[in-house]
Amino acid sequence: MTSPASARPVAGPPAAAFGTPASGSALTARSHVTLITGDRVDLDARGRVIGLERAEGRTHIPFQVRKAAGHLLVIPADAARLVASGTLDQRLFDVTELNKAATRKAQKDGLKVIVGYRGDATAAKAAVRDAGRLRRTLTALDADAVQTPVRDTAALWRAVTDGDGAASGIAHVWLDGVRKASLDTSVPQTGAPTAWRAGYTGKGVKVAVLDTGVDTGHPDLKGRVIASRNFTSAADATDHFGHGTHVASVVAGTGAASAGTYKGVAPDAGILNGKVLDDTGSGDDSGVLAGMEWAAAQGADVVNLSLGGYDSPGADPLESEVDKLSRAKGILFAIAAGNDGPNSLGSPGSADAALTVGAVDGRDRLADFSSTGPRTGDGAIKPDVTAPGVDVTAAAAGGSTLDKEVGEKPAGYLTLSGTSMATPHVAGAAAILKQEHPDWGYAELKGALTGSADGGHYTPFQQGSGRVALGRALTQSVVADPVSVGFGVQQWPHTDDKPVTRKVTYRNLGDKAVTLALSSTATDPRGKAAPAGFFTLGASRVTVPAHGTASVGLTADTRLGGTLDGAYAAYVTATGAGQRVRTAAAVTREAESYDVTLKVIGRDGRPAKYYDTGLDGVAGLAAGAQLSPYDPSGTVTVRVRKGTYVLNSSVYADKEGAKGTDWIAQPRLTVSGKRTVTIDARRARPVDITVPAKGVTSRFAYPGYALTLGNGEYDYGMFLDSYRNFRSAHLGPRLPAGSLFQQWDGHWTKGASEQYDITTGGPVTELATGYTKHFTAGELATVKAGLGAAADGKTGTLNAVGWLPGANGATSLSFPQKLPGTRTLHLSAIGGVNWQLEFAQNDGTGQETAADAGYELGEFTFKAGHPYTETVNTAVFGPHVGAGLGLFRDGDKIYGSLPLFADSGGHAGYSDFTSVRTTLYRDGTKVGSNRDALFGEPFTVPAGDAAYRLTTSVRRSAKVAQASSRIDASWTFRSKKRDEFTELPASVPHYGIRTGPDSRVAAGRTVTFPVTVEGPAAGRNLTSLTVYVSYDGRTFQKVAVKGGRITLKNPAEGRSVSLRSVITDKQGNTSDITIWDAYFGR
Incomplete structure (x- = not known):
């Protein structure tokens, strides 16, 4: 903020002095993100949504705003059903994700998306490619990666949608998201020296390292790189970041610069250098996908992906590509689990076919950063194995970012930690096995490496089968298929559960029958021994014929867990004839949960077809849940955990909400049993808010509320063009005093340089079912501002952001005008509202940077009925010190x-x-x-x-x-x-x-x-x-x-x-x- 601003009288009553602004200063610009629909969401310096500028022809479309689980979603009415069905990636409307620095950098030249097709998509492909620049064609996915300038995103939206749903031929539209780069003792820890002594060094095997590139001039990697391709915007395929060289060295470094001390796992393997991450260590999904397809075309046997990102429920394009290429080409993908600790497994390591790798230290202790499962959505076992990933020394890319930041010790080498370092140990081990068994595909390689792993004192969700033991894998002829057994989720209550049996199948890849003795151990969700009989084997021995299979039943009896719900895990160990195969298994006892049926009725009394419902868990077992239940019939049943939820439903009178919106909310929905909730738009009543002026045009309206529960704050609202045809209703009981705050914002313009901004509301115990407020001139203050121009040809905005005491959010109207000029603001001045005035001089590019200069005029409490003046953006410009500056x-x-x-x-x-x-x-x-x-x-x-x-x-x-x-x-x-x-x-x-x-x-x-x-x-x-x-x-x-x-x-x-x-x-x-x-x- 600034020091106290001057105020000069204008015609009429004496002008009041501006109040003293708060200390400190926002030295960063207001920003905005543009959605795929072409609508622009305005954000303040803290990333809070404060406004919306709709694309041409979309001024009538309402938006629902949800802030829960750490993410802020802004979803327009015409996208809600496609998001709920999974056709549209929710990240395309996740303002928190879109505003992250890494995402903004990746999208700086326009919105990048991946469009997947189905059936005869000739017309769809033509429309999509016409709306944006085709960056890549992804054959395996039948998809296009396209980039569309911000000004043209509305055209892309029209290309992928049609009427109520997706355009013909469109299967999915994903955000082209951001992926980041997630040996002296570590290599022997895997058992590699045993393989070397047996003559296996990875010779003749191709390992694709899809990373930040490779420094081919490093002595350890000379002659090891057999092909290179750059899939980033960087100038070349050389590693200027330092991550890819380190990874490639762990896979196949010769150790030439250290007399063999820091030799990689498979020193004779050939490296395919696919640069999919740029010189800052990040890249986009489509670049990684293109690298995967290139690696397949180059004949890669193994692909190392020491990278990842957030894993959302359902299959993203990278997960789909891993599964498709694994099955079609037999390629084994070794993929890092991630470095975010418990319950944070990343994508694409979440793919079914991936050999997903966690990290242990030199004493086989699980690294505290190593991401663990279960997998999001279905609770499947991941990671699959672990490998050394703590303090791993391998080749340094000379002059790279990591080389400078970490420092070489000894010369030519860096010591790094991460699942990124663990993964190439496994990729190298797979190359060794591929050399030994050229006919093996991904399933055999994955089975041998997981089945032969050394178990630690951890659960399958932490370590998979355990730490890779290449020495044992070399002699492995029996593998489990699949490598882990999932029983899924057993619904609560569990007293009537029926035991479930799954098959553990063994494949004998050898020439002689093998008889295996079977045993199992099991743990409960706390890591302690599971109750006796929770997991039982159908036999104690099994004989697997040569080149054949044999199965044994493994039964999970979830009645035996008492009151302890959660993930139960087991290891089945098969031994005999020099073989030892470990197979992980898991079942989840669902926590107390119930079916909740939502019946949505439109204002015409019929089941609603057009609606957007959000169900967010805020307390109890429900905390953190975020659901968007939808069915075109108007009735949908969801399975939810016991606890407290916030229910918001926007019921639209037509597919775009142009004919009316009914916002019905239940800020405290308690689920303690099976129940039905009827969301009846006929209960809603009109909202009527006006200002004391004729000839005004409503530009923007925002009804919203904030819920405080414990230490959690949750914000909800609607972005509307006006309050016309908008109605509201409260469902459920009253809330305790102090936990609920409701606000109403409105913004109108009159001519080119005059506007009315109001905000009103306060603490409530229930939300308003209809609301009426007609502002009078005596309830407003007037600010006449002179807006300077620091350069020729500029436009600018003067925004007034009104904050009510106790509110979590605020909105403003951003309406550009030519500079220099004047602007008159009429601001509500009742209810203790504080107004933050912000000026921005536009850069005129229309891209994601909102302005090239801007100023905080201060935060003020104005006196109703009084005029004020101010001037901004005039010389002399220079350094300023003050409170907090x-x-x-x-x-x-x-x-x-x-x-x-x-x-x-x-x-x-x-x-x-x-x-x-x-x-x-x-x-x-x-x-x-x-x-x-x-x-x-x-x-x-x-x-x-x-x-x-x-x-x-x-x-x-x-x-x-x-x-x-x-x-x-x-x-x-x-x-x-x-x-x-x-x-x-x-x-x-x-x-x-x-x-x-x-x-x-x-x-x-x-x-x-x-x-x-x-x-x-x-x-x-x-x-x-x-x-x-x-x-x-x-x-x-x-x-x-x-x-x-x-x-x-x-x-x-x-x-x-x-x-x-x-x-x-x-x-x-x-x-x-x-x-x-x-x-x-x-």
Whole structure:
């Protein structure tokens, strides 16, 4: 925020002063994300939704907003049914996901999606490719990866939809999501030396490493890479990040640079180098998919994927591709489980066919970061095995990012940890087995590696079958098929459960029959021994004929679990004739759960076809559940855990909601038994909110509510074009006081530069069934704002975000207008509402960056019936210090949080810049430099007292601002480590010249204006203030400061004045700040 803003009277009653804004400053821009529908969702600096700009022709479509389980969903009425059916990837409307830095970077040039087809899709393919740029054709999936500029996403939406559903030939539309890169003792730990002694080194086997590329010049990898292909936007297939080289070295490094010490598992295997992650270690789904298809075409036997991402219920395109290529080509995919710890198994390691790998340390202890199962959705066993993944030493890509960040030790090698490091151990082991058994496909390789694994003291959901034991796998001729046995979920209650039997099947790949002795061990959800008889084998021995199969029954009796629900696991161990096969098994005893039937009735009294229902678990066993039940019949039954839910249903009068929307919510739905909930739109009543003006146009309306339950906060709402034809209703009992807050926001415009913004509401115990509020002029405050233009040809917005006490959310109207100009805001001023005023100067690109400059005018409580004025975005632009803004020391860190381009009103904010260099010196010795424009990147310094000098120089383009094209600043001060957070003595000048809205002054005139000091040197602590002026940008001359004012001659038309101030305080701290092109003449 800013220091108190000035206010000047206007015609009418005396103008009230602006209130004092909150301290601190949002130095980052408001942003937005564009949905596949072409609609744009506006976000504040904290990622909260504060507005919506609909695509052309979509102003009538309502949106439901849900914030639960850590994700904020904004789903339009015409997409709800496709999302519920799984045709549309929910991530396409997950604003939290779309606003992540990695996703924004990947989508910076337009929305990337993967469109899957079905049947005769000739017309669909043509329409999709016409709406976007075809990036890749994914043959195995019958899919296209396309990228569509933000301005054309609405065209893509029309291409994939038709009427009530998907267009003919469209099977799925997925977000082209982001994937990230998730030996001296580690290789022997797998048993590789045993294989080497037997003559198996992976010779003749092709292993595709789909990663960040490979440094083919590293001595350990010379001659090992037999083909390369780049599937990223990076310049080449070389590894500039450092991850792929490390991985490839674990698979097939020769150890040449270490006399064999850091040799890979299969040192004679051939590497197919598919660069699917860029030079920052991330890539998109379609690039990984293309790499997989390339690897298959190159004849890969094994594919290593040390990468992953979030696994959502259902099959995503990477999971589907893994399964299809495994079965069609016999390729084994070794895939990292992920590095996010318990219950976080990632995709594509979640694929059925994948050999999914967790990580253990050198003592076979499970790494705390290793992602564990069960798999999302069906509770299947994953990972499949573990391998060494802690402190793994392998080849370094010289000069790469990891090489610089981690450092080589010994020379030429890096030591890294992660399931990314564990996975290539398994890929190398698979290459060894493939050399031994050239006729084996993925199923045999996977079966041998899982069946022969060494078990640890962990459950199948933590380690699969255990840590890979290649020495034993080499002699393995009997494998389990499948490698694990899943019993699924047994419904609650369990007293009447019937025992379920599944077959454990053994395949004998050898030439002699093998008799196996069978035993089992079982654990409960706590990891303790399961009750006796919970898992039982149908036989104690089984004989498997040569090149044949034999099965034995394994029975799970879930009646025996008592009151302990959850995942029960078992290991079946078969031994005999030198064979040992471990097979993992699991069954889930469902926690107390019930069927809930939802009956949705439209306002016409008939079963509803068009509706969007959300059911979010917020307490008890239900916590974290997020369901979107839908059936076109209007009746749908879902199985849910006992607990408390929030139910929201938007019932639409037509497929797009244009003829009316009924929002029916039950903020506390308790499920403790089987029940039916009737959502009857006929219960809803109209909402009528108006402002005291004629000729206004409703632009945006937002009814919403926030629920607080324990430590959890949940937000829900609707985005509407107006309250016309909108009705609301509450279902269920009242809630305790203090747990529910309801708000109503509305935004109208009048002409091109006048708007009305209202927000009202407060704590309630039940939601409104209908609502009426007609605002009067006496309930509004008026702000007349002058909007400056820092450069020619700009547009800008002045947004008013109204926050009610106790509310979790707010909205604003973003309505661009030409700059310079004025804008009049009429704001509701009752109920204790605080208004945050934000200005943004648009960059004009229409892409995902909302503005190239912007300012926080402050957060104010206005007095009803009073007028206010303000001016923003005019020169002189320069550094600003104030509450929460300046230079700081926190322990051994020195950093800045200091806006360098605050405007003449002292409004803090941000500005795009072309270059910046910040440097810190300690006792005359350089500590370091960075490219941080004092936004918070710290320098680490010693504890002792010392003299410091911090310098920064930042330039910005004339396309952003012609005034203040460059800022050079230097501060000197003494500092030492203290226990408390410390503000450092940094002061800055403020020039009080009044420029026009174009940051120009009348050429040639002589003007006198104040120069004040902000910061510790202000007031009586000031020793000296010296001001210099330059009219040519080269030479400066001293200017007399008299009574805190200076007198200058304005520059000639089109020319500028540059200003320099040197400030010294009584403690000897100094500031030296030069503002180049401070203002221009006209």
